[in-house]
Amino acid sequence: MKRARLSDRRGRISQVGGSSGRSARLRDLALLRRVRDRIDREYAQPLDVEALARGVNMSAGHLSRRFRAAYGESVYAYLMTRRIERAMALLRRGDLSVTEVCFEVGCSSLGTFSTRFTELVGVSPSTYRRAAAGTAALVPCLAKQVTRPVRNREAPSPSSS
Known part of the structure:
Protein backbone atom coordinates (compact mmCIF):
# COMPACT_ATOMS: atom_id res chain seq x y z
CA MET A 1 0.00 0.00 0.00
CA GLU A 73 -27.59 -5.06 8.31
CA SER A 74 -28.23 -3.45 11.65
CA VAL A 75 -27.56 -5.14 14.99
CA TYR A 76 -31.31 -5.29 15.65
CA ALA A 77 -32.04 -6.86 12.25
CA TYR A 78 -29.37 -9.51 12.85
CA LEU A 79 -30.77 -10.26 16.32
CA MET A 80 -34.33 -10.55 15.00
CA THR A 81 -33.20 -12.83 12.17
CA ARG A 82 -31.60 -15.19 14.71
CA ARG A 83 -34.76 -15.12 16.83
CA ILE A 84 -36.98 -15.82 13.82
CA GLU A 85 -34.74 -18.71 12.72
CA ARG A 86 -35.08 -20.27 16.18
CA ALA A 87 -38.83 -19.57 16.20
CA MET A 88 -39.17 -21.36 12.87
CA ALA A 89 -37.50 -24.44 14.35
CA LEU A 90 -39.79 -24.35 17.40
CA LEU A 91 -42.88 -23.89 15.23
CA ARG A 92 -41.84 -26.85 13.04
CA ARG A 93 -41.60 -28.96 16.19
CA GLY A 94 -45.27 -28.15 16.81
CA ASP A 95 -45.50 -28.61 20.58
CA LEU A 96 -45.61 -24.89 21.50
CA SER A 97 -48.17 -22.22 20.68
CA VAL A 98 -47.14 -19.11 18.73
CA THR A 99 -47.28 -17.06 21.94
CA GLU A 100 -45.05 -19.53 23.78
CA VAL A 101 -42.58 -19.50 20.88
CA CYS A 102 -42.56 -15.71 20.88
CA PHE A 103 -41.47 -15.55 24.52
CA GLU A 104 -39.15 -18.56 24.19
CA VAL A 105 -37.02 -16.76 21.58
CA GLY A 106 -36.74 -13.56 23.61
CA CYS A 107 -39.42 -11.35 22.08
CA SER A 108 -41.53 -9.43 24.57
CA SER A 109 -44.27 -8.37 22.16
CA LEU A 110 -46.37 -10.85 20.22
CA GLY A 111 -47.33 -8.14 17.73
CA THR A 112 -43.72 -7.19 16.95
CA PHE A 113 -42.76 -10.86 16.73
CA SER A 114 -45.60 -11.64 14.30
CA THR A 115 -44.86 -8.59 12.16
CA ARG A 116 -41.14 -9.32 11.92
CA PHE A 117 -41.79 -13.03 11.32
CA THR A 118 -44.15 -12.20 8.46
CA GLU A 119 -41.63 -9.73 6.96
CA LEU A 120 -38.81 -12.28 7.00
CA VAL A 121 -40.67 -15.51 6.20
CA GLY A 122 -43.53 -14.24 4.05
CA VAL A 123 -46.33 -15.84 6.09
CA SER A 124 -47.63 -15.38 9.62
CA PRO A 125 -46.28 -17.61 12.42
CA SER A 126 -49.58 -19.53 12.69
CA THR A 127 -49.70 -20.14 8.94
CA TYR A 128 -46.08 -21.28 9.04
CA ARG A 129 -46.82 -23.61 11.95
CA ARG A 130 -49.71 -25.24 10.05
CA ALA A 131 -47.63 -25.59 6.87
CA ALA A 132 -44.58 -26.87 8.77
CA ALA A 133 -46.26 -30.22 9.29
CA GLY A 134 -44.94 -31.07 5.81
CA THR A 135 -41.33 -30.48 6.82
CA ALA A 136 -41.55 -32.60 9.98
CA ALA A 137 -40.14 -35.61 8.11
CA LEU A 138 -37.03 -33.67 6.99
CA VAL A 139 -33.72 -33.98 8.78
CA PRO A 140 -33.44 -30.88 11.04
CA CYS A 141 -30.33 -29.47 9.30
CA LEU A 142 -32.03 -29.77 5.90
CA ALA A 143 -35.30 -28.32 7.21
CA LYS A 144 -33.37 -25.32 8.58
CA GLN A 145 -31.66 -24.74 5.25
CA VAL A 146 -34.85 -25.08 3.20
CA THR A 147 -36.90 -22.84 5.49
CA ARG A 148 -34.22 -20.23 6.30
CA PRO A 149 -35.76 -16.76 6.61
CA VAL A 150 -35.06 -14.15 3.96
CA ARG A 151 -33.46 -10.97 5.30
CA ASN A 152 -34.24 -7.33 4.65
CA ARG A 153 -37.89 -7.62 3.63
CA GLU A 154 -37.09 -9.77 0.60
CA ALA A 155 -39.80 -12.33 1.24
CA PRO A 156 -42.44 -12.38 -1.46
CA SER A 157 -45.83 -11.16 -0.36
CA PRO A 158 -48.53 -13.85 -0.23
CA SER A 159 -50.60 -11.96 -2.86
CA SER A 160 -47.76 -11.96 -5.43
CA SER A 161 -47.30 -15.76 -5.35
Missing part, protein backbone atom coordinates in the same frame (compact mmCIF):
# COMPACT_ATOMS: atom_id res chain seq x y z
CA LYS A 2 1.32 3.47 -0.86
CA ARG A 3 2.00 5.81 1.99
CA ALA A 4 1.51 9.51 1.62
CA ARG A 5 3.66 11.98 3.51
CA LEU A 6 1.84 14.89 5.05
CA SER A 7 3.19 17.76 7.03
CA ASP A 8 1.29 19.68 9.66
CA ARG A 9 1.50 23.42 10.35
CA ARG A 10 4.72 23.01 12.31
CA GLY A 11 6.41 21.12 9.48
CA ARG A 12 6.32 17.70 11.16
CA ILE A 13 6.00 14.89 8.66
CA SER A 14 3.63 12.00 9.28
CA GLN A 15 2.79 8.87 7.31
CA VAL A 16 -0.79 8.20 6.19
CA GLY A 17 -2.12 4.77 5.19
CA GLY A 18 0.19 2.73 7.38
CA SER A 19 -0.48 -0.41 9.33
CA SER A 20 -2.11 1.36 12.30
CA GLY A 21 -5.33 1.85 10.30
CA ARG A 22 -5.29 -1.78 9.23
CA SER A 23 -4.77 -3.02 12.79
CA ALA A 24 -7.65 -0.82 14.01
CA ARG A 25 -9.93 -2.32 11.35
CA LEU A 26 -8.89 -5.85 12.29
CA ARG A 27 -9.48 -5.07 15.97
CA ASP A 28 -12.93 -3.68 15.13
CA LEU A 29 -13.76 -6.80 13.07
CA ALA A 30 -12.73 -9.05 15.96
CA LEU A 31 -14.98 -7.06 18.31
CA LEU A 32 -17.85 -7.23 15.82
CA ARG A 33 -17.45 -11.01 15.61
CA ARG A 34 -17.67 -11.15 19.40
CA VAL A 35 -20.92 -9.16 19.26
CA ARG A 36 -22.32 -11.41 16.53
CA ASP A 37 -21.32 -14.54 18.45
CA ARG A 38 -22.94 -13.17 21.61
CA ILE A 39 -26.17 -12.54 19.70
CA ASP A 40 -26.04 -16.08 18.30
CA ARG A 41 -25.59 -17.51 21.81
CA GLU A 42 -27.87 -15.22 23.82
CA TYR A 43 -30.63 -14.39 21.30
CA ALA A 44 -33.32 -15.31 23.86
CA GLN A 45 -31.97 -12.85 26.44
CA PRO A 46 -33.05 -9.21 26.51
CA LEU A 47 -30.31 -7.70 24.33
CA ASP A 48 -30.05 -4.12 23.12
CA VAL A 49 -27.39 -2.22 21.21
CA GLU A 50 -26.21 -0.34 24.31
CA ALA A 51 -25.59 -3.56 26.27
CA LEU A 52 -23.82 -5.18 23.32
CA ALA A 53 -21.67 -2.08 22.81
CA ARG A 54 -20.73 -1.97 26.50
CA GLY A 55 -19.59 -5.58 26.22
CA VAL A 56 -16.92 -4.60 23.66
CA ASN A 57 -16.15 -1.11 25.01
CA MET A 58 -17.66 0.78 22.07
CA SER A 59 -20.29 3.43 21.90
CA ALA A 60 -23.69 2.27 20.66
CA GLY A 61 -23.45 4.54 17.63
CA HIS A 62 -20.00 3.31 16.66
CA LEU A 63 -21.07 -0.33 17.06
CA SER A 64 -24.17 0.26 14.93
CA ARG A 65 -22.20 1.93 12.12
CA ARG A 66 -19.38 -0.63 12.12
CA PHE A 67 -21.77 -3.62 12.34
CA ARG A 68 -23.82 -2.39 9.38
CA ALA A 69 -20.67 -1.72 7.35
CA ALA A 70 -19.26 -5.18 8.11
CA TYR A 71 -22.41 -7.32 7.85
CA GLY A 72 -24.81 -5.29 5.72
Whole structure:
Protein backbone atom coordinates (compact mmCIF):
# COMPACT_ATOMS: atom_id res chain seq x y z
CA MET A 1 0.00 0.00 0.00
CA LYS A 2 1.32 3.47 -0.86
CA ARG A 3 2.00 5.81 1.99
CA ALA A 4 1.51 9.51 1.62
CA ARG A 5 3.66 11.98 3.51
CA LEU A 6 1.84 14.89 5.05
CA SER A 7 3.19 17.76 7.03
CA ASP A 8 1.29 19.68 9.66
CA ARG A 9 1.50 23.42 10.35
CA ARG A 10 4.72 23.01 12.31
CA GLY A 11 6.41 21.12 9.48
CA ARG A 12 6.32 17.70 11.16
CA ILE A 13 6.00 14.89 8.66
CA SER A 14 3.63 12.00 9.28
CA GLN A 15 2.79 8.87 7.31
CA VAL A 16 -0.79 8.20 6.19
CA GLY A 17 -2.12 4.77 5.19
CA GLY A 18 0.19 2.73 7.38
CA SER A 19 -0.48 -0.41 9.33
CA SER A 20 -2.11 1.36 12.30
CA GLY A 21 -5.33 1.85 10.30
CA ARG A 22 -5.29 -1.78 9.23
CA SER A 23 -4.77 -3.02 12.79
CA ALA A 24 -7.65 -0.82 14.01
CA ARG A 25 -9.93 -2.32 11.35
CA LEU A 26 -8.89 -5.85 12.29
CA ARG A 27 -9.48 -5.07 15.97
CA ASP A 28 -12.93 -3.68 15.13
CA LEU A 29 -13.76 -6.80 13.07
CA ALA A 30 -12.73 -9.05 15.96
CA LEU A 31 -14.98 -7.06 18.31
CA LEU A 32 -17.85 -7.23 15.82
CA ARG A 33 -17.45 -11.01 15.61
CA ARG A 34 -17.67 -11.15 19.40
CA VAL A 35 -20.92 -9.16 19.26
CA ARG A 36 -22.32 -11.41 16.53
CA ASP A 37 -21.32 -14.54 18.45
CA ARG A 38 -22.94 -13.17 21.61
CA ILE A 39 -26.17 -12.54 19.70
CA ASP A 40 -26.04 -16.08 18.30
CA ARG A 41 -25.59 -17.51 21.81
CA GLU A 42 -27.87 -15.22 23.82
CA TYR A 43 -30.63 -14.39 21.30
CA ALA A 44 -33.32 -15.31 23.86
CA GLN A 45 -31.97 -12.85 26.44
CA PRO A 46 -33.05 -9.21 26.51
CA LEU A 47 -30.31 -7.70 24.33
CA ASP A 48 -30.05 -4.12 23.12
CA VAL A 49 -27.39 -2.22 21.21
CA GLU A 50 -26.21 -0.34 24.31
CA ALA A 51 -25.59 -3.56 26.27
CA LEU A 52 -23.82 -5.18 23.32
CA ALA A 53 -21.67 -2.08 22.81
CA ARG A 54 -20.73 -1.97 26.50
CA GLY A 55 -19.59 -5.58 26.22
CA VAL A 56 -16.92 -4.60 23.66
CA ASN A 57 -16.15 -1.11 25.01
CA MET A 58 -17.66 0.78 22.07
CA SER A 59 -20.29 3.43 21.90
CA ALA A 60 -23.69 2.27 20.66
CA GLY A 61 -23.45 4.54 17.63
CA HIS A 62 -20.00 3.31 16.66
CA LEU A 63 -21.07 -0.33 17.06
CA SER A 64 -24.17 0.26 14.93
CA ARG A 65 -22.20 1.93 12.12
CA ARG A 66 -19.38 -0.63 12.12
CA PHE A 67 -21.77 -3.62 12.34
CA ARG A 68 -23.82 -2.39 9.38
CA ALA A 69 -20.67 -1.72 7.35
CA ALA A 70 -19.26 -5.18 8.11
CA TYR A 71 -22.41 -7.32 7.85
CA GLY A 72 -24.81 -5.29 5.72
CA GLU A 73 -27.59 -5.06 8.31
CA SER A 74 -28.23 -3.45 11.65
CA VAL A 75 -27.56 -5.14 14.99
CA TYR A 76 -31.31 -5.29 15.65
CA ALA A 77 -32.04 -6.86 12.25
CA TYR A 78 -29.37 -9.51 12.85
CA LEU A 79 -30.77 -10.26 16.32
CA MET A 80 -34.33 -10.55 15.00
CA THR A 81 -33.20 -12.83 12.17
CA ARG A 82 -31.60 -15.19 14.71
CA ARG A 83 -34.76 -15.12 16.83
CA ILE A 84 -36.98 -15.82 13.82
CA GLU A 85 -34.74 -18.71 12.72
CA ARG A 86 -35.08 -20.27 16.18
CA ALA A 87 -38.83 -19.57 16.20
CA MET A 88 -39.17 -21.36 12.87
CA ALA A 89 -37.50 -24.44 14.35
CA LEU A 90 -39.79 -24.35 17.40
CA LEU A 91 -42.88 -23.89 15.23
CA ARG A 92 -41.84 -26.85 13.04
CA ARG A 93 -41.60 -28.96 16.19
CA GLY A 94 -45.27 -28.15 16.81
CA ASP A 95 -45.50 -28.61 20.58
CA LEU A 96 -45.61 -24.89 21.50
CA SER A 97 -48.17 -22.22 20.68
CA VAL A 98 -47.14 -19.11 18.73
CA THR A 99 -47.28 -17.06 21.94
CA GLU A 100 -45.05 -19.53 23.78
CA VAL A 101 -42.58 -19.50 20.88
CA CYS A 102 -42.56 -15.71 20.88
CA PHE A 103 -41.47 -15.55 24.52
CA GLU A 104 -39.15 -18.56 24.19
CA VAL A 105 -37.02 -16.76 21.58
CA GLY A 106 -36.74 -13.56 23.61
CA CYS A 107 -39.42 -11.35 22.08
CA SER A 108 -41.53 -9.43 24.57
CA SER A 109 -44.27 -8.37 22.16
CA LEU A 110 -46.37 -10.85 20.22
CA GLY A 111 -47.33 -8.14 17.73
CA THR A 112 -43.72 -7.19 16.95
CA PHE A 113 -42.76 -10.86 16.73
CA SER A 114 -45.60 -11.64 14.30
CA THR A 115 -44.86 -8.59 12.16
CA ARG A 116 -41.14 -9.32 11.92
CA PHE A 117 -41.79 -13.03 11.32
CA THR A 118 -44.15 -12.20 8.46
CA GLU A 119 -41.63 -9.73 6.96
CA LEU A 120 -38.81 -12.28 7.00
CA VAL A 121 -40.67 -15.51 6.20
CA GLY A 122 -43.53 -14.24 4.05
CA VAL A 123 -46.33 -15.84 6.09
CA SER A 124 -47.63 -15.38 9.62
CA PRO A 125 -46.28 -17.61 12.42
CA SER A 126 -49.58 -19.53 12.69
CA THR A 127 -49.70 -20.14 8.94
CA TYR A 128 -46.08 -21.28 9.04
CA ARG A 129 -46.82 -23.61 11.95
CA ARG A 130 -49.71 -25.24 10.05
CA ALA A 131 -47.63 -25.59 6.87
CA ALA A 132 -44.58 -26.87 8.77
CA ALA A 133 -46.26 -30.22 9.29
CA GLY A 134 -44.94 -31.07 5.81
CA THR A 135 -41.33 -30.48 6.82
CA ALA A 136 -41.55 -32.60 9.98
CA ALA A 137 -40.14 -35.61 8.11
CA LEU A 138 -37.03 -33.67 6.99
CA VAL A 139 -33.72 -33.98 8.78
CA PRO A 140 -33.44 -30.88 11.04
CA CYS A 141 -30.33 -29.47 9.30
CA LEU A 142 -32.03 -29.77 5.90
CA ALA A 143 -35.30 -28.32 7.21
CA LYS A 144 -33.37 -25.32 8.58
CA GLN A 145 -31.66 -24.74 5.25
CA VAL A 146 -34.85 -25.08 3.20
CA THR A 147 -36.90 -22.84 5.49
CA ARG A 148 -34.22 -20.23 6.30
CA PRO A 149 -35.76 -16.76 6.61
CA VAL A 150 -35.06 -14.15 3.96
CA ARG A 151 -33.46 -10.97 5.30
CA ASN A 152 -34.24 -7.33 4.65
CA ARG A 153 -37.89 -7.62 3.63
CA GLU A 154 -37.09 -9.77 0.60
CA ALA A 155 -39.80 -12.33 1.24
CA PRO A 156 -42.44 -12.38 -1.46
CA SER A 157 -45.83 -11.16 -0.36
CA PRO A 158 -48.53 -13.85 -0.23
CA SER A 159 -50.60 -11.96 -2.86
CA SER A 160 -47.76 -11.96 -5.43
CA SER A 161 -47.30 -15.76 -5.35
